Amino acid sequence: MLSSLFTRLKNGLTKTRQHMTQAIANSLLGEKFTDAQILEEIETQLLMADVGVKATEKIIDQLIQERARNNLRDAPHLFEILNTALLDILKPCEHPLAVSSHHPYVILMVGINGAGKTTTIGKLAKRLQSEGKTVLLAAGDTFRAAAIEQLQVWGERNHIPVISGIPGGDSAAIIFDALNAAKARNIDVVIADTAGRLHTQQHLMDELAKIKRVIRKFDNSAPHEVMLVLDAGIGQNALQQAKQFQASVEVSGITVTKLDGTAKGGIVFAMAEELRLPIRFIGVGEAIDDLRPFEANDFVRALLTVPEE
Numbered sequence: 235m236l237s238s239l240f241t242r243l244k245n246g247l248t249k250t251r252q253h254m255t256q257a258i259a260n261s262l263l264g265e266k267f268t269d270a271q272i273l274e275e276i277e278t279q280l281l282m283a284d285v286g287v288k289a290t291e292k293i294i295d296q297l298i299q300e301r302a303r304n305n306l307r308d309a310p311h312l313f314e315i316l317n318t319a320l321l322d323i324l325k326p327c328e329h330p331l332a333v334s335s336h337h338p339y340v341i342l343m344v345g346i347n348g349a350g351k352t353t354t355i356g357k358l359a360k361r362l363q364s365e366g367k368t369v370l371l372a373a374g375d376t377f378r379a380a381a382i383e384q385l386q387v388w389g390e391r392n393h394i395p396v397i398s399g400i401p402g403g404d405s406a407a408i409i410f411d412a413l414n415a416a417k418a419r420n421i422d423v424v425i426a427d428t429a430g431r432l433h434t435q436q437h438l439m440d441e442l443a444k445i446k447r448v449i450r451k452f453d454n455s456a457p458h459e460v461m462l463v464l465d466a467g468i469g470q471n472a473l474q475q476a477k478q479f480q481a482s483v484e485v486s487g488i489t490v491t492k493l494d495g496t497a498k499g500g501i502v503f504a505m506a507e508e509l510r511l512p513i514r515f516i517g518v519g520e521a522i523d524d525l526r527p528f529e530a531n532d533f534v535r536a537l538l539t540v541p542e543e
């Protein structure tokens with residue numbers, strides 16, 4: 235079971251692995267590069283995988299420090315040093331979501347259009363349900379009728395109640411209704427969907443702040459999690475997006491989706507280094523099991539496992 239989950243993670247990260255570590259491994263094979271050339275090659279590959287300037291510098295610095303003691307051309311050593319350097323960056327962001335502290339525990343999902351909010355809600359709801367928790371969803375994306383339906387159909391299929399209103403209705407009011415419904419039904423976790431929005435749309439960002447205020451009227455300690463969903467495929471833009479959302483609603487955790495569809499998975503390192511927010515989950519595919527709690531060790535191991543040749 236465990237190994238098959240790891241295989242899924244590894245498969246999901248194939249594109250990033252090929253661009254990042256496989257390319258580094260290839261550069262070590264056969265030809266005689268100098269250490270300086272190897273470092274340059276690694277730097278290029280990291281930047282191309284969207285690891286970002288800051289995290290890349292940190293990794294290269296660590297390699298330079300270790301160079302005195304180890305031969306960089308010795309691939310096992312090099313990968314060992316890389317492993318440590320990558321883990322150093324990710325470890326501080328490994329904080330799993332703990333939903334037991336409040337009742338109901340309230341999760342507010344935010345992010346731009348198409349980032350994967352609604353899909354993530356579905357996967358997360360099933361995960362929580364399988365852990366024995368009762369879940370209720372709030373269809374806070376009132377922007378499009380289809381968005382409400384998407385959540386309703388999904389809820390019916392999975393026997394998870396969905397509180398929804400009319401298209402164009404007040405998102406904060408629906409979420410407030412959902413919270414009261416959850417309280418009346420003694421539900422453990424409420425997950426509130428919201429419409430996708432760009433950080434440049436100030437009125438929509440203000441609406442998020444309003445939603446948060448209304449939730450607080452229900453429970454002063456809520457929302458217990460403001461989860462920002464970021465699409466790994468947009469690379470460095472995700473950082474700017476995150477900073478803007480953080481300024482409007484104080485994001486408390488991140489889910490990074492669509493790592494399976496991109497070679498830019500190195501963005502997770504840039505996020506860890508520059509945002510310093512807990513990374514709760516990563517999405518490496520469309521199936522339920524493909525939303526995984528973020529574990530730094532597994533993530534790095536999946537990236538560095540280079541097939542034998």
Ligand SMILES: Nc1nc2c(ncn2[C@@H]2O[C@H](COP(=O)(O)OP(=O)(O)OP(=O)(O)O)[C@@H](O)[C@H]2O)c(=O)[nH]1
Pocket residue numbers: 345346347348349350351352353354375381428429430431463491492493494495516517518519520524
């Ligand atoms: N391959 C892959 N696809 C994903 C993943 N997460 C989400 N998707 C897909 O991304 C698309 C958009 O997902 P949604 O959940 O509808 O995105 P959203 O953020 O709710 O979008 P809006 O409601 O328009 O703001 C869907 O086709 C999902 O199946 C993932 O981890 N991997």
Ligand SMILES: [Mg+2]
Pocket residue numbers: 351352353375381427428430
């Ligand atoms: Mg949606």
